[in-house]
Amino acid sequence: MNCQEFWDTLPEPGASEGAAHLAECAECAARMDGQKHLASAMASLGTEWRREEAPGHLETAALAAFRSQTAFTRARAVRRAWTPLLAWAAAAAFLIALSLMLVKPQAQPAAHRPSRSGGLQQAVLHTAPLDDETSADGFIPLPNAQRVDSPDTMNVVRVELPRSAMLALGLPVAPDRVTELVEADVMLGPDGLARAVRFVE
Amino acid sequence: MLARFAIAFAAAALVLTAQPPPFPRGGGPRFLGAEAGMPGRVVKNAPYSADMITETTQALPDGNRIHQTITVHVYRDSEGRTRTEQPLSALGALAPGSDLPTVIFIHDPVAGANYALNPRNKTVTKSGWRQMGGRGGPRNGHSETLPKQTIEGLAAEGTRITQTIGAGEIGNEKPIESITERWYSPDLQINLLVKRSDPRMGETVTRLVNINRSEPTKSLFEIPSDYKQSR
Numbered sequence: 020m021n022c023q024e025f026w027d028t029l030p031e032p033g034a035s036e037g038a039a040h041l042a043e044c045a046e047c048a049a050r051m052d053g054q055k056h057l058a059s060a061m062a063s064l065g066t067e068w069r070r071e072e073a074p075g076h077l078e079t080a081a082l083a084a085f086r087s088q089t090a091f092t093r094a095r096a097v098r099r100a101w102t103p104l105l106a107w108a109a110a111a112a113f114l115i116a117l118s119l120m121l122v123k124p125q126a127q128p129a130a131h132r133p134s135r136s137g138g139l140q141q142a143v144l145h146t147a148p149l150d151d152e153t154s155a156d157g158f159i160p161l162p163n164a165q166r167v168d169s170p171d172t173m174n175v176v177r178v179e180l181p182r183s184a185m186l187a188l189g190l191p192v193a194p195d196r197v198t199e200l201v202e203a204d205v206m207l208g209p210d211g212l213a214r215a216v217r218f219v220e
Numbered sequence: 221m222l223a224r225f226a227i228a229f230a231a232a233a234l235v236l237t238a239q240p241p242p243f244p245r246g247g248g249p250r251f252l253g254a255e256a257g258m259p260g261r262v263v264k265n266a267p268y269s270a271d272m273i274t275e276t277t278q279a280l281p282d283g284n285r286i287h288q289t290i291t292v293h294v295y296r297d298s299e300g301r302t303r304t305e306q307p308l309s310a311l312g313a314l315a316p317g318s319d320l321p322t323v324i325f326i327h328d329p330v331a332g333a334n335y336a337l338n339p340r341n342k343t344v345t346k347s348g349w350r351q352m353g354g355r356g357g358p359r360n361g362h363s364e365t366l367p368k369q370t371i372e373g374l375a376a377e378g379t380r381i382t383q384t385i386g387a388g389e390i391g392n393e394k395p396i397e398s399i400t401e402r403w404y405s406p407d408l409q410i411n412l413l414v415k416r417s418d419p420r421m422g423e424t425v426t427r428l429v430n431i432n433r434s435e436p437t438k439s440l441f442e443i444p445s446d447y448k449q450s451r
Binding site: 162202210 | 302
């Protein structure tokens with residue numbers, strides 16, 4: 020047995036093979052003695068410090084750190100438990116939103132869409148003169164209609180018209196929707212003729 | 221858990237399908253409501269009733285012609301109240317061949333209110349009174365006074381206004397002239413006859429006939445008791 024083999028096998032003290040090598044090798048014998056002294060010193064030190072205790076504040080701090088670590092772990096566990104539920108809820112919400120989009124038809128683009136809540140009152144109060152362009156309240160002068168003059172009394176009726184009426188004003192209407200109905204405010208002149216129209220949302 | 225979501229999803233789908241579609245398909249024009257606008261000017265102590273007839277004639281490039289006539293019954297009492305019985309057949313190209321009702325508009329400066337009546341379902345819409353003023357601007361064009369004449373037994377003052385769109389202004393090769401001729405009665409303070417001609421729009425003639433200068437029946441300017449407020 021050489022020195023390398025001796026330290027690799029760490030023979031138990033008193034073993035015959037190891038004892039033979041220690042008897043032959045003074046260097047290994049000296050190292051082994053040093054180790055035995057160190058082990059003996061550590062054992063006696065442990066015996067002396069057995070009655071020593073850590074300060075109270077250190078124990079409190081250590082316990083607090085332990086509890087916080089435990090609580091964090093518990094919260095993570097709760098979150099982990101809710102994750103599948105939240106995923107299902109999100110999936111259901113997505114499906115409902117998708118069905119809403121599919122059930123409701125796309126709104127037809129219209130040039131002017133005042134709200135229904137605005138009512139006709141709003142319309143009759145703003146019978147501003149109409150020239151060739153659309154007025155601020157969304158009324159479009161009708162082709163071949165007389166201009167709205169200042170001293171004229173203008174009345175407004177709300178009717179439901181086929182979308183094809185929008186074609187007469189040059190507004191785009193999808194061919195498959197011309198028979199659908201759309202609400203419109205029609206401004207009537209004192210002579211009873213329609214002067215302008217606006218489409219209501 | 222999955223079953224609960226399936227039930228919730230089915231309930232949502234039922235609610236959605238139970239709602240009417242935003243735009244019903246098919247059907248003809250339908251009357252939904254009316255509101256009387258503000259009168260341009262209140263005229264007192266000049267009562268009358270009459271029929272206002274408007275004829276429009278439009279010549280198409282292929283030689284075809286579109287001719288429409290509408291008659292509106294108009295009334296005014298000495299207090300300046302007015303009543304207009306307006307057939308909605310005048311919506312013309314917007315609602316061809318429709319069966320829309322006649323709507324009655326009453327402007328009452330004494331009560332400070334305007335009303336729109338629908339005799340078909342006996343509903344009335346009331347709106348507040350606001351005297352409109354300063355609307356519109358001066359019209360451009362050449363104005364000339366015409367010799368006075370008598371129309372429907374009333375003296376009438378004539379004015380002709382000629383408006384010209386110069387060549388090239390709207391892409392037109394030649395100037396476009398639109399002519400408006402008004403015959404105004406100083407007694408009734410209304411136009412008895414208005415003629416408009418525009419090569420783009422055709423000709424429109426509005427005239428007052430069957431003029432009766434006696435005081436109209438008071439009840440014409442009142443809301444019948446069996447009418448309900450529509451909103």
